[in-house]
Amino acid sequence: MKPTIIALSNQKGGVGKTTTCANLGIGLAQAGKKVLLVDCDPQGSLTISLGYSQPDNLPVTITDLIKKVIMDKPIQAGEGILHHAECVDLLPANIELSGMEASLVNVMSRETVLRQVLNEIGQQYDHILIDCMPSLGMLTVNALAAADGVLIPVQAQYLSAKGLEQLLYTVSKVRRQINPGLRIEGILLTMVDSRTNYAKEISSLIHDTYGDKIKIFHTDIPHSVRAAEISAEGKSIYAHDPKGKVAAAYRELTQEVIRNEKQRQKHKSDPIR
Ligand code: ATP
Numbered sequence: 391m392k393p394t395i396i397a398l399s400n401q402k403g404g405v406g407k408t409t410t411c412a413n414l415g416i417g418l419a420q421a422g423k424k425v426l427l428v429d430c431d432p433q434g435s436l437t438i439s440l441g442y443s444q445p446d447n448l449p450v451t452i453t454d455l456i457k458k459v460i461m462d463k464p465i466q467a468g469e470g471i472l473h474h475a476e477c478v479d480l481l482p483a484n485i486e487l488s489g490m491e492a493s494l495v496n497v498m499s500r501e502t503v504l505r506q507v508l509n510e511i512g513q514q515y516d517h518i519l520i521d522c523m524p525s526l527g528m529l530t531v532n533a534l535a536a537a538d539g540v541l542i543p544v545q546a547q548y549l550s551a552k553g554l555e556q557l558l559y560t561v562s563k564v565r566r567q568i569n570p571g572l573r574i575e576g577i578l579l580t581m582v583d584s585r586t587n588y589a590k591e592i593s594s595l596i597h598d599t600y601g602d603k604i605k606i607f608h609t610d611i612p613h614s615v616r617a618a619e620i621s622a623e624g625k626s627i628y629a630h631d632p633k634g635k636v637a638a639a640y641r642e643l644t645q646e647v648i649r650n651e652k653q654r655q656k657h658k659s660d661p662i663r
């Protein structure tokens with residue numbers, strides 16, 4: 391079966407892409423899915439947050455697999471894949487990826503090298519989540535070119551309408567030119583402060599502005615220091631603070647993602663009327 395590939399993207403920094411990638415991924419694994427997390431950020435934050443605190447010392451990373459694709463060399467089964475204790479696999483990244491981004495300029499099919507990597511290594515998974523870097527450069531275009539859907543974490547109080555427009559423009563351009571099947575999985579409000587009504591206002595603002603064009607997840611991710619603690623711990627929010635509100639929210643988000651997927655599959659198999 392073909393995996394469902396979701397890119398987590400927003401060119402704005404610090405909105406919860408990496409945290410959501412790790413915890414939605416581990417949530418899906420807990421729901422019985424086979425999950426690969428792909429670090430597509432030279433900062434290696436996802437790699438670090440899953441416990442590999444020195445990504446620059448890793449012998450094989452995403453960069454090596456992209457190089458192999460560019461050089462038309464085969465990728466060995468399991469090459470570069472790390473296994474996390476909470477039952478997700480990880481394709482790690484480190485700073486070498488930033489040099490790779492620069493050198494892609496002269497490569498044939500430079501927008502689809504990541505898609506080719508995932509085609510080779512991804513077939514055994516149900517879900518692949520790609521953690522994008524905070525930019526709309528070539529690596530993000532590669533992630534969007536490889537993905538079925540893009541999940542956009544947005545920090546409600548810092549929502550930038552212009553920033554969102556730019557991202558949506560990039561998505562529609564990738565859809566037109568490279569990946570016609572790309573859909574917007576949804577906007578996810580993160581770090582929501584429950585003491586204010588701001589999140590609801592923002593949510594209705596986005597609804598009003600973008601209408602039916604964009605789905606907004608029913609689940610919001612609340613702000614909590616417990617969530618901020620996990621990036622240094624190498625484990626998920628479910629392991630760190632299982633009874634907390636952020637763990638509950640990520641469980642809920644996981645279910646929402648699964649429900650949406652089931653609905654799409656159902657629509658696909660509906661007889662044409
Ligand atoms: P970047 O653009 O740098 O890749 P990002 O979008 O991946 O950032 P994260 O790294 O996931 O964002 O989160 C940014 C910071 O906010 C981190 O320090 C993280 O621990 C913290 N954080 C994430 N989610 C929450 C939350 N629900 N409550 C409080 N802090 C959070």
Ligand code: MG
Nearest residue numbers: 407408431435
């Ligand atoms: Mg990140």
